[in-house]
Amino acid sequence: MYLKRLEIQGFKSFADTLKLDFNKGISAVVGPNGSGKSNIADSIRWVLGEQSAKTLRGSKMEDIIFAGTQNRKPLGFAEVTITFDNSDGKIPISFGEVSITRRIYRSGESEYSINGTSCRLRDIYELFMDTGVGKEGYSIIGQGQIDRILSSKPEDRRFLFEEAVGIVKYKNRKLEAEKK
Ligand code: ATP
Numbered sequence: 001m002y003l004k005r006l007e008i009q010g011f012k013s014f015a016d017t018l019k020l021d022f023n024k025g026i027s028a029v030v031g032p033n034g035s036g037k038s039n040i041a042d043s044i045r046w047v048l049g050e051q052s053a054k055t056l057r058g059s060k061m062e063d064i065i066f067a068g069t070q071n072r073k074p075l076g077f078a079e080v081t082i083t084f085d086n087s088d089g090k091i092p093i094s095f096g097e098v099s100i101t102r103r104i105y106r107s108g109e110s111e112y113s114i115n116g117t118s119c120r121l122r123d124i125y126e127l128f129m130d131t132g133v134g135k136e137g138y139s140i141i142g143q144g145q146i147d148r149i150l151s152s153k154p155e156d157r158r159f160l161f162e163e164a165v166g167i168v169k170y171k172n173r174k175l176e177a178e179k180k
């Protein structure tokens with residue numbers, strides 16, 4: 001599985017549709033200060049279901065919608081689509097390519113879809129559970145996070161290993177079953 005494509009529209013500084021194609025291997029995003037490099041990483045976190053505005057460096061979720069500039073009006077919604085190559089089947093769904101889309105309006109409403117079919121946020125969490133991608137994954141290591149991992153309590157650090165070995169799904173199912 002690898003990140004194949006990212007399409008960003010109306011998210012933070014990207015008023016026009018931005019399409020980024022990635023290949024297998026290493027890609028680097030370079031650019032001057034304030035040009036939007038971190039906004040790209042934020043868009044990946046967001047499309048995979050991030051619910052915390054603070055994690056996305058804002059104070060409320062609406063802050064991720066393009067706010068306008070001197071000669072450009074603010075936009076009414078933001079939309080990001082992330083596409084993974086799934087030819088190795090690491091994502092448990094029978095598609096060779098998996099696209100996740102999230103759209104948000106100023107009212108705060110979010111819509112999600114998997115390969116064009118609308119779904120719940122929960123479906124996205126479940127799809128990426130144990131893949132290392134996703135909200136609780138370790139595929140995005142932010143500034144300061146390494147320190148946090150090293151100095152965290154053993155119980156908290158254990159979660160990272162559980163995700164890596166792929167047992168989070170089963171632990172969650174057990175918890176759900178116990179609730180019923
Ligand atoms: P650095 O090298 O300093 O880390 P960077 O390339 O990571 O910079 P970003 O933090 O991604 O830069 O981009 C910051 C820019 O995004 C700022 O100019 C900010 O005004 C703009 N920005 C953030 N949110 C919005 C928004 N909702 N609407 C318009 N512009 C926004």
Ligand code: MG
Binds near residue numbers: 037038039
């Ligand atoms: Mg940055």
